[in-house]
Amino acid sequence: MSRIGNKVIDIPEGVTIEQKDGQVTVKGPKGELSESVPADFKLTVEDGSASLARPTDQKDHRALHGLYRSLINNMVVGVNAGYTKELELVGVGYKASVQGNVLELSLGYSHNIFLAIPEELSVKAETEKGKSPKVTLEGIDKQLIGHVAAKIKSLRKVEPYKGKGIRFVGEHIRRKAGKTAAAK
DSSP: OOHHHHSOEEOOTTOEEEEETTEEEEEETTEEEEEEOOTTSEEEEETTEEEEEOSOOOHHHHHHHHHHHHHHHHHHHHHHTOEEEEEEEESTTOEEEEETTEEEEEOSSSSOEEEEOOTTSEEEEEOOTTSOOEEEEEESOHHHHHHHHHHHHHTSOOOTTTOOEEEETTOOOOOOOOOOOOOO
8 A cells, every 4th residue: 555655636726737648747837847657547636636546456556656646746846836956065165156057166176067957947056255155956847956956966075074065955964083193
């Protein structure tokens, strides 16, 4: 029994869901998203809520039931409220700037890194004096935001001794002690 798959999806006002030919389309005030769902999964929409039903209790249908319910719920939240991810650049001389949809990062390498951000996302870079620069990603597709944030984070992984690198805001990093004092 899938606990997540059986949960009801709340549909806010202004959001519509329809299933046609194995494609679920969600439209809302911020945009439109679609996801392919196996045709034998039935999506029922009734007065402000939707539920996804699997055809049988076979192992593969049970495995996919919760997945597709979560994907549809993420689309509903995305087209209504949207998603944001914030990354901070911790290190001396680390900088970030944005021109159009191109993110320029200075991460202590001999060259700057230019990263093209997909058109579906908006990116902001802010630098306050005395604080680490922050990069904010906003969009309606949770999966795409997570993918781009992971790509940015992989450009300079956080090292455990000084804690320098790119991390999510509020992320806890396990620190190591480093060398101890020389033996006498």
